[in-house]
Amino acid sequence: MAVQEKLYTVEEFDQMMQLPENADRLLEYIGGRIVEVVSMGYASEIGATVLSEIKVFTKRHNLGRVTGADGGYMVSGERYIPDAAFISITKQPEPSYAAYNPIPPDLAVEVLSPSNTDNEMRLKIVNYLLAGTTLWLFDPDRQQVEIYVPGQPPRKLGMDDTIDGGAVLPDFKLAVRDVFA
Secondary structure, X not given: OOOOOOXXXXXXXXXXXXXXXXXXXXXXXXXXXXXXXXXXXXXXXXHHHHHHHXXXXXXXXOOEEEEOOOOEEEXXXXXXXXXXXXXXXXXXXXXXXXXXXXXXXXXEEEEOOOXXXXXXXXXXXXXXXXXXOEEEEEEOOOOEEEEEOOOOOOEEEOOOOEEEOOOOOOOOEEEHHHHOO
């Protein structure tokens, strides 16, 4: 006999996030489920590498704000904590002090870790695209990157390819090899 897992409303999730016992927890709201963000050292290292490259580039060109693996966003009615994210200064000139920024990022970086399920990632991809967010999805096991841009077919990049910032980060370049080195 199957047991039905409880699904939560986003309002219930938001209330749970206000509880003192959840103050230090990284929780996402994905498809009605509450998911604790759990990473691993290598995935965290990849996220930090990409984050630092984006941060240096955006700071040099005064393009906007960059958040790390504890910066949450409201994305298509859900709550996500990407490993890194960029939001343009024109889209958000002032910093957000909310636990989950109500403005979705222009670019989200997600690094797969053992706790990610295929279903969760499919939902996140769809919702990022619906929100107009470009997604770079890093797969440490395969050493590849999937690039999702709203209105375009997805692209897979391997070790010999280079990520370009496209319309979100014009002139930004990052060799995939340098991320997985």
